[in-house]
Amino acid sequence: AQSVTQLGSHVSVSEGALVLLRCNYSSSVPPYLFWYVQYPNQGLQLLLKYTTGATLVKGINGFEAEFKKSETSFHLTKPSAHMSDAAEYFCAVTLNDYKLSFGAGTTVTVRA
Amino acid sequence: GAVVSQHPSRVICKSGTSVKIECRSLDFQATTMFWYRQFPKKSLMLMATSNEGSKATYEQGVEKDKFLINHASLTLSTLTVTSAHPEDSSFYICSASWWLAGGPEQFFGPGTRLTVL
DSSP: OOEEEEEOSEEEEETTSOEEEEEEEEOSSOOEEEEEEEOTTOOEEEEEEEOSSOSEEEOGGGOEEEEEGGGTEEEEEESSOOGGGOEEEEEEEEOSSOOOEEOOOEEEEEEO | OOOEEEEOSEEEEOTTOOEEEEEEESSSOOSEEEEEEEOTTOOEEEEEEEETTSOOEEOTTOOTTTEEEEEEETTEEEEEEOSOOGGGOEEEEEEEEEEETTEEEEEEOOOEEEEEO
16 A cells, blocks of 8 residues: 655745645556646646656646655655745655545745 | 545534545556545544455444445445534545555545535
């Protein structure tokens, strides 16, 4: 079975500063990894995903994540935070059956 | 990209009534759909996996007689909350799965806010 741990339930950054959200996974086989963003009262939007190949994955809105197998991590970064990045972020993992296991989520607030 | 819709987006009902929520994949055929429940400030909790033409698979602790799921076609799954009570108030989100760009992917609906009075 696979699982995901997101370190830090809340992250507060200044506008223009680096955003770093941490995600570690456990899986017995190479997983597929995802980062989703959720704005209040909305569904989830895919930011990026890792399947195979290049370990540095670029997504929408300037986000990127790096798959590090040796560290079982898939941390999400954005070089410069924008006010519109304030939202809830979820890391998720699946194997081949489409069933997602989600982390607990990280709330990002952006200070002007 | 793939679009999943949910209807209604918001519903308020009286205790004891039943509420049906529809989930549609608008531009692709999804063999599998998922239903989630989300409590305030919490992550998504998988309720059930819905496959077209077969019975849904419910997660442990989810009452299948209370949360009826029907997946009648490749583009439509419905969740009916039967005899709703205030504790069923929640945000319900569906998703539809597809194999895209070398891996599985779920596309999420916008969610339905259910309030039971």
